[in-house]
Amino acid sequence: MAIRATRRMTLALAAGGLALGLRPRLAAAQLAAPTQAAVDRMRGTRPLQEGRVTLRAPNIAENGNTVPVNISVESPMTASDHVKAIHIFADRNPTPEVATFHLTPAMGRASADTRIRLGQTQDIIAIAEMNNGELFMARAEVKVTIGGCGG
Amino acid sequence: MASPIGQPRIRLPTPIRVGEVIEIRSLISHIMETGQRRDQAGAIVPRDIIRRFEARFDGELVFAMDLAPAISANPYIAFPFKVEKAGTFEFSWTNDAGEERKLTSALRLT
Numbered sequence: 001m002a003i004r005a006t007r008r009m010t011l012a013l014a015a016g017g018l019a020l021g022l023r024p025r026l027a028a029a030q031l032a033a034p035t036q037a038a039v040d041r042m043r044g045t046r047p048l049q050e051g052r053v054t055l056r057a058p059n060i061a062e063n064g065n066t067v068p069v070n071i072s073v074e075s076p077m078t079a080s081d082h083v084k085a086i087h088i089f090a091d092r093n094p095t096p097e098v099a100t101f102h103l104t105p106a107m108g109r110a111s112a113d114t115r116i117r118l119g120q121t122q123d124i125i126a127i128a129e130m131n132n133g134e135l136f137m138a139r140a141e142v143k144v145t146i147g148g149c150g151g
Numbered sequence: 152m153a154s155p156i157g158q159p160r161i162r163l164p165t166p167i168r169v170g171e172v173i174e175i176r177s178l179i180s181h182i183m184e185t186g187q188r189r190d191q192a193g194a195i196v197p198r199d200i201i202r203r204f205e206a207r208f209d210g211e212l213v214f215a216m217d218l219a220p221a222i223s224a225n226p227y228i229a230f231p232f233k234v235e236k237a238g239t240f241e242f243s244w245t246n247d248a249g250e251e252r253k254l255t256s257a258l259r260l261t
Contacts, residue, residue, distance in 0.1 A: 065223060065224070066223040066224075067223075077233075090221055093221050094185075094187050095219065095220065095221070097219045097221070098219055098221040098222065099216055099217060099218055099219060099221070099222060100216065100217040101214070101215075101216050102212075102214065102216065103214065103230075104212065104214065106208065106211065106213040106232065106233060107172075107213060107214060107230060107232055107233060108172040108231055108232065108233025109172050109231040109233070111230065111231050112214075112216070112228070112229070112230050113176075113227070113228070113229035113230070114216070114222060114223075114226065114227060114228050114229075115222070115223040115226070115227045116221050116222060116223060117185070117220075117221045117222070117223055118221075148223075
């Protein structure tokens, strides 16, 4: 994992992000150590691919106690080709694991919504696990005005 | 002592037609105590969360969720479902103590 972004890539992304207000982050950017460990436990030796996953969350959350998130994945959701699970992590929470959704072809569409707690400004990571074992990742930053871990 | 699992609520859209993908929305009252907080005496308030949600249609598991303390109080969970026939949904919420709260709702076709 932990592919280091080159300086040029980082600058290009930063410039692009500023110009367009884009939020999707370079999926391969470094994660905090506990998040990386949690992701590695889930993925084993499988690579994380980009694409197919859309993670929707507010740019700015005034209240970190309840931040709406939606994850959707491009998939036909048939018996032979479907999303089996979606794993959510919060990179800078006291514990990075947030939720795992278990999906079935009966859903017809691969999507899930919930509301999460974020202790501070940080990236949320969504990893979709396909029935053939492939993993796809998306990442989005949420700026938190008031943290939601009730410390 | 686990906090009570409050009243669950489910919202199915109407009308519902065969072949449609509907969104099922659920909400349940629960404190979702993280286990990170301290009380006024400085003692850690023990973790007490809903840790599992399941949705079955005519007995078949169609969607489930494992929850962590990072899920907000009064967990809101929504997911799609492809309608093939009328039937009965059964939803269940389970807390850390293994206590379960269930709700059934009928899926009727228009």
